[in-house]
Amino acid sequence: MAEGEVVAGVGAGSGALPAGAAQSKGVGVARGGALHAFLQQLRRDPYALVGVGIYLVFILVGLGAGWLAPYDPMEILFTEDGNLAASLPPGAGHWLGTTNLGRDIFSQLVMGTQPSLVVGLSAAVAVATIGTLVGLLAGYFGGWVDQVLMRLTDIILGLPFLPFVIVVTALLGPELRNIVAAVALLLWPNAARVIRAQVLTLSQRQFVEAARVTGASEWRILFVHIAPGVLPFSALYGAFAVGWAILVQASVSFLGFGGGDVISWGTMLQDAYASQALDRGQYAWFLPAGLCIVLVVLAGFLVSRGYEELLFPRLRDE
Template sequence: MSVFARHRAGVAGAAVLAVAVLVALVAPLVVPADALDVTRVTGAPWRPPGAGHLLGTDHAGRSVALLVVRGTGTSLFVGLTAAALSVGIGTLVGVLSGYFGGVFAGVLLRVTDFFLVLPSLVLAIALSTVLPRGLGTIVVAIGLTSWPSTARVVRAQTLAVRARPFVDRARALGGGHLHVITRHVLPSVVPLVLVTTTLAVASSIVAESTLAFLGLGDPTRISWGALLHQARLHGAVPQGAWWFLLPPGLAIVVVVLAFTLVGRALETAAAPGG
């Protein structure tokens, strides 16, 4: 922890993430539903930033600032849950293939290689197209297509742990596979998994934004990618409404960068001698 505290970029990233999480939690309480309802909003469309609207208004007269604030929760939720699913699958496959070996590991590795050679974004788009629209579909599409890299990293770490003397001693003392995996392998893999999870959240947020931008997101939810989709769909560029494009795009960049900085700091702290 002291190593992480000395990593200024990581601490700055953690501070940004704390603010983003706070905004996501508070947004439903402070943003009235009427302000985002296109059938009840009274603001003028395409109004530039000013005293009445800090970041201007969109095509329907809604405040862009309120839209970006409300979209924080959706983007973070999808990023965190999709990353948890992805890292969970990757950790399970990586530990099992690295610990047991043999034909079983060979099958798991072939499945991993199959998913590795497929473009994850293209596969996620295909899944989002054939499955019912919704946040659950986006989470599943991202999680099921982005786990192979985690599996490879965890497998390499598991192979290194399996070769250590304390694992042989545990087996000699009668420890079964479940005991060795839960008591010896997983504790050695957890720091690496934590770093991978942090970086996976950043990738998942970008993937969700891409899917939403392409019109494959949940049409009932506001997210940063969905705002960019609405901006493209309703002609923000021809209107010169840069204020509808820039805020959600910057929000994606800042939060993804923050997760990346935290992940790099955790990687430094988890490194041997770190």
């Protein structure tokens, strides 16, 4: 790979960076001012503001799920006359009705927010951390370190996404941490390659030479002087990873690899499909869960779009 080359690994629809963007003079986030600049960007970009608002709503719902859910999502309910409260339509007692096993759908929807957000946020942190470390090491040290790490990223980028996650969860067990690990293993190369390109540029700046002249160690230069300059890119790819991770978790759960003891939006869709809820007209069973997945993924796109325009102001004119 030529020095300074940027390869955007996720496609345009999922937040790929434009070619050459990492070296662009339009990178508009100074070190240490990323948060303040992003807040200012929110005031100018209504789409990013909507995305942040959606995230806040779901985070609040997830934090207060124990109080908002009227029933235990796994509890089998009965009517006042002792019959199983199966497939009840939406009403005052059950806002979204009940499943074919007599479980409250609204409670499942609310409690399903927690595992979805845990997977999304955990994967975002893992992707940003691994991608940043690999990009820093490869871009700064170069040589065989760069060759080994970049060939590793090429191999991982060639792996099929969803089949790999399914295989990992099938082998290690259908647990949330295994889903997070699989998603993180496949998404970090995109961040690593862009951060590497940025490090190649920053390592030639005068402030790095000045630090080296004053006797700073290579590790201090890397993590104290260079790393803050690439953290905005880490945050950008972390934002991409949130939506991807939640979507993958829902897909894996829908296919039956999400763990039967964890209620999530994906398991709700899987239960509704297996119970033929669509054929019986139980739209309140699967539509709300599907809508929640769409909204969270859309929020991730809107936030990352606003942050991308903050990093590359020239995109606003395109």
